[in-house]
Amino acid sequence: MTRQRGGGGLVLLAVLSLLAVVALPLSFIALQAVFPAIASGSLAAPFSPVLAILGAPALAGSMLNTIVLGLTVVGVSAVVAVPLGVVRGLFRLPLQGLWDVLMLVPFMIPPYIAALSWILTLQPRGYLQQLAGFHLQGFLFSFWGIVFVMTLTGLPVVYFAVSRTVGAIGGRLIEAARVAGASPWTSFLRIVLPLSAPGIAASLLLVFALTIEEYGTPAALGAKSGFEVLVTEIETRVSDWPIDLPGAAALSLILVCLSLAAFLVQFRLLARHSFETVAGRPAPSAQASLGRWAPAVLPAFALVVLLATVAPLAAILATAFSRTLSGGLSPANLGLDNFGAVLRSGAAGLTALGNSLLLGVGTAAITGLLGTLAAYVILRTRLRGRSLLDALTVLPNALPGVVVAVGLILAWNQPWLPVTPYNTPLILLLAYCCILLPYPVRYAGAAFRQIGDSVEMAARIAGAGRFTAFRRILVPLVAPSVLSAMLIVFSVASRELVASLLLAPAGMATVSTYIWKQFDQGSVTVGMAMSTVTIAISTLMALALATLIRRSTPP
Structure with a gap:
């Protein structure tokens, strides 16, 4: 069934992508932890790193x-x-x-x-x-x-x-x-x-x-x-x-x-x-009054x-609009100088913002496509090993960003590789995709479950191949859910910190590494100006997408 008219290509693409994005970095972490000299092709001293860590007093x-x-x-x-x-x-x-x-x-x-x-x-x-x-x-x-x-x-x-x-x-x-x-x-x-x-x-x-x-x-x-x-x-x-x-x-x-x-x-x-509950579909009921x-x-x-929202936002905005931190909360100390330093043409801040926006859009597009394919293969095919693929899509939820970064360093920094994405922007894209893949998979999976098999079967009876039915019928139906997941992916990818600190190529800055560097160098006001711009962009995109989905969804 999965081999008919393009279906095998969908399955193969989903499987290979999941293996490259998720399984590869985790496998190299396990190999490096067990065999410390694996990079040089030696299997000597197995488990010595694990034993050394377990015996360390600081652990x-x-x-x-x-x-x-x-x-x-x-x-x-x-x-x-x-x-x-x-x-x-x-x-x-x-x-x-x-x-x-x-x-x-x-x-x-x-x-x-x-x-x-x-x-x-x-x-x-x-x-x-x-x-x-x-x-x-x-x-x-x-x-x-x-x-x-x-x-x-x-x-x-x-x-x-x-x-x-x-x-x-x-x-x-x-x-x-x-x-x-x-x-x-x-x-x-x-x-x-x-x-x-x-x-x-x-x-x-x-x-x-x-x-x-x-x-x-x-x-x-x-x-x-x-x-x-x-x-x-x-x-x-x-x-x-x-x-x-x-x-x-x-x-x-x-x-x-x-x-x-x-x-x-x-x-x-x-x-x-x-x-x-066994009473059928729940009916909405009026909420009680607080009285x-x-x-x-x-x-x-x-x-x-006040503590979770107002206080942090007030501190961010007050710092972003302050000419100098030592000037304090004074009207004479307020201005747009820091935003000019971030956004002026040729500034490092504008370059970092552009890098993060491109990486965020790229990550959202790749994970949206891969997540939809993976959810389709898991829920709509009879492929053996679907449960393993499902586990691979869940596993990044349990992989901290620092672990993904270490895994990618180990996987793509091997001396015997003829070509490697390491020390290029592509390594950041791989890291973000691995960390954020579960969002599109879960959103697309929930949407696929709400679509009956009869829709796809009708298209197949009418002569459409599996790929055609997937592209022309199923993708438009799950698009609103996948777009919502892609917005989350974009928001998180454009501000991700720990993987960016460890994997960013020399001379390349993202929003998070730029902000972290500004604080480390004492340029707190400029760092908070960049934070304000980033939060504003994420919020505006969320509002725009919510409006688009609401207008395109039939009543």
């Missing part, structure tokens, strides 16, 4: 720090975001659309930019001290300061997952339970919470994975307090002399195991503790929005 501390940081961020996120999500799903909030937009903004701010904005706010002579007369540097450059910043950046993941899950389940079933005599609290505990628990747990486990993979915040805040995690250890071994690729590969395997453990727990929870709880709920939303 226990970094690994414990990584796990404790992830669990703590998950716990604080659960305490803050789960109640807010439940309230948003079950109750009618004043200006609830605005609250959703404000809660989404932290996702548009790169985590390392959020960390740098909090440094500017809480450090001595920072914005907090200028406004209130005191600073919180001791808190910020500590374990709890790192938890504070990472919790704020991860809030949207939990908030939107919980609010949408509870909203889809809660109102209608609570009304039925109330008719049967249950109290609102009993209805929530006995019905809504069990049905929502898998979604809540999945979002919290995703926060754990994102936390242990994040490089920018621990690197920016943990250096002064000596708080090392696995990601910063890997980056140090790859970037500082003497370079220790076997040690970095061994640490990468440990980090991958931690990430995979989180996702395996998520899959087990979804498989063993899922519940279904007497409004005076407590609305200030809670306002406080979270």
